[in-house]
Every structure is written in C-alpha cells, then in structure tokens.
Amino acid sequence: MPDSQSPYTLRMGRRGVLAAGLAALAAPALAKDDLDVFVADEMAKAGIPGLALGLARNGTMRLARGYGFADLAGRRPVTDDTMFHIASITKTVTATAIMRLAEQGRLTLDAPVAPHLDFPLANPHHPDAPITFRHLLTHVSSISDAKYYEIDFRQPGVDATLALGDLLRDYLAPGGRTYSREACFSKAAPGAAWDYSNIGYGLLGYLAGRIGGQDMREQTREAIFAPLGMRHTSWTIAGTPEALRATPYDLVDGALTPVAPMGFPDWPVGMIRSSIADLMRFVAASANGGVARGTRIVDELGMAQMLDMKTPPGLPDWLTGQGLGWMESKLGDGVKISHWGGDPGVFTAAFLDPAARSGVAILTNVTASAESKTAVRRIAARLFSA
Numbered sequence: 217m218p219d220s221q222s223p224y225t226l227r228m229g230r231r232g233v234l235a236a237g238l239a240a241l242a243a244p245a246l247a248k249d250d251l252d253v254f255v256a257d258e259m260a261k262a263g264i265p266g267l268a269l270g271l272a273r274n275g276t277m278r279l280a281r282g283y284g285f286a287d288l289a290g291r292r293p294v295t296d297d298t299m300f301h302i303a304s305i306t307k308t309v310t311a312t313a314i315m316r317l318a319e320q321g322r323l324t325l326d327a328p329v330a331p332h333l334d335f336p337l338a339n340p341h342h343p344d345a346p347i348t349f350r351h352l353l354t355h356v357s358s359i360s361d362a363k364y365y366e367i368d369f370r371q372p373g374v375d376a377t378l379a380l381g382d383l384l385r386d387y388l389a390p391g392g393r394t395y396s397r398e399a400c401f402s403k404a405a406p407g408a409a410w411d412y413s414n415i416g417y418g419l420l421g422y423l424a425g426r427i428g429g430q431d432m433r434e435q436t437r438e439a440i441f442a443p444l445g446m447r448h449t450s451w452t453i454a455g456t457p458e459a460l461r462a463t464p465y466d467l468v469d470g471a472l473t474p475v476a477p478m479g480f481p482d483w484p485v486g487m488i489r490s491s492i493a494d495l496m497r498f499v500a501a502s503a504n505g506g507v508a509r510g511t512r513i514v515d516e517l518g519m520a521q522m523l524d525m526k527t528p529p530g531l532p533d534w535l536t537g538q539g540l541g542w543m544e545s546k547l548g549d550g551v552k553i554s555h556w557g558g559d560p561g562v563f564t565a566a567f568l569d570p571a572a573r574s575g576v577a578i579l580t581n582v583t584a585s586a587e588s589k590t591a592v593r594r595i596a597a598r599l600f601s602a
Contacts (some may be wrong), residue, residue, distance in 0.1 A: 255267065255283050255595055266284040266294040268283070268579045269281055269579075270493070273573060275500050275508040277493070280496055282294030282295045282296055282298055282492070287461075288472065297493060299462060301462070304555060305486075305556075306485060310421050311540050312436075316513070322427050334381075334385075335384070336389050340397040340401060352413070355410050360415075361413055369383060374453060375452045376481040379481065380483065408529065418482030446498065448491040453489070464476075466583045475560045495566070495579070499575035501513045503573055505570070523542055541555070542555055542568065547596060552567040552568065553569070554566060561581060563592070565577070
C-alpha cells in the first residue's frame, strides 16, 4: 500500500482518520465478547497500536488478551506472550526483592543503608540524618533525580554498558564524576518530603545485590520469576527474543513512528520486559497476600506492609497514597493501589484491589498521552467490574 496509508505512517491531522485506522488494527480477528469492542474503541480514540491486558482474582490469572499489533510494519499481532517493556512497574519487583531480604532478617527497613555500601552516602544538607531502606522504598530519601534528568544515562537500542555500581558511586559519593550537592540531593531531610527518585530505586537494587550476595536480577529470576512460571520475562533487551518484542512507537509530527528500545544502567528502576501472561502472575500474587500458583513471593505480613498506604508531605495530587514500591491513585469512582510506567514508546499500568484479591495490568507500545492515560484508566475500571 502507499506510504501515506501505511499503518505506521497514519497521520493525526484529522484525529478521526487515525481513529478509524487504529480501530481496524485493534479489532481482534474473531470477536470474543463486548470487552473486545470496548478495548478496540478505546485504543482507536487514544491512537494505541498494540495493547495487552490481564485480570487476576484470588491468586489466579482469569484473563490475558492481546489487541492490535506488536509491530505495525510486519503486522505482527499482540498475543498474551508478547513482551512489552513494563518500565517503572519494575519498581514493584525491586521493592518485593527488598521485602524478601527483610523477611530473611538480612536487612531492617528502618535501618540506615550506608553501612551496606562500598561508598559514602549522606545528604550533604543533612549529613547526620541517615537514609533508610523505607525512605528509599517510599520516595522520601532526599536523593534527587535533578542531575539524572540533566545527563540522561539511557542508551537507545542496547542494554546500557555503564555498571549500576559505577553510576551510583559517581552520582552519590562526593568527588564522583556526576556528583552535585545541589542537584543530586534535595534540601529536605531524609523522610521529610516525597520526591520520586529513580536513582533511589537504582540504589535499592544495588543494595539487594550486596546484601543478598547475588545480583538482584538473579535473585528475582530464581525466587520470583521461575517459581511463578514467568517464562517470557527478562531484565535485558538482549534477553528479549525479537519474535516476541513489542516495538515501541512515538507520535512524531503526527505519525506513529517506531523508536529504539531504551537501555539504562539503573536497571532496578524500569528495565523489565514481560508478557501480560507472565506479569499477571506477579500481579496476582501481589493482590493475593503474596501468593499465586502455590508460590509465595512475600509473606502475608510483608505484602500487607508493602500495600499499607501513607501520605507523606509533598505527595502529588495525582496520588492518594504511597506504600513500599506500590502507590495508590484514583480509578473510576474510587482508588486502587497502582504503579504506572512510561518511556519513549511505552506506557503501562498495574492496579491492585487487595480487599477483593484482584489485580489488573495493561501494557501498551506507545508513548503516554492524555488520551492513552484516559483509555488505560477506562479499560482498567472495566476489567475490575467484569
């Protein structure tokens, strides 16, 4: 077909034209039920090329479906095995790894983290105030991402070559190549104010490796992914098979344009690639007191602690609570425990309702927009009501 009508060059000059084209792309080959019609319509309105969704109840995955295309040029459809970049939902896995070490007595959540490190760590504005594991887990550590966003440590198309430990040492230790007392730390004392920190979560992953005596990626593969049967989950781009990858798309001058996957050295922050069938097993356990498929990833008390929502000073109005890794935000007429994720060509969300032992996840392969955020919320609310 001519380039002007190719699926990956659909134009936004008239939003209706894009919506009509994506409605055709999103529609399943055989209509299963009215959920498919609802999802296809939401995808079309938001310009989402590919989407996967899942629902879990009582520790069991009840639904996992794919819609649209994982790759528009090759017209490769999304399936429940398509591996999406889940972005910052990764932080909930990192938090789970930390909680497992706490349960084993290898760390204490309210203890300082500095004694476990091979470099000095202190907020220079509050040198006598220790930074604890709980501070890092709840984004009140006072470690700032200001310098992190100035530099942009990501590498397009490949896994990052900068080692996590080197990134952190240079960023957090005086004399480091990227250290700045003003841009790497906030003026607030540890524990005093909420400030979302990717570097803080990178530090948690590094700490988990040092305390656990094994790279956190290996810990999670052995203790979480394998026992849950998560066969299509990877911490790396290289470990994500080409045939299963969801191609990321961005809107450039109104066109859905493929972008390179991003690799970044702070992998505990957001590097996981996973299929909806895999991710829902983790979500199922998180919503079900820490157990799914007969596998316990965290004990019930630990899971309850992770989902115990607080409202620290500075919490933004788009959140209603902050737990250990997990957050809480509005959904429909109520609130749900949640975590969102985004990167170029990626927008994802996971939601938990622990009272109902239910969880939902939605993965897309397009950069977040106001329309896609609305679509994801509407689809999630529909799934919870199913």
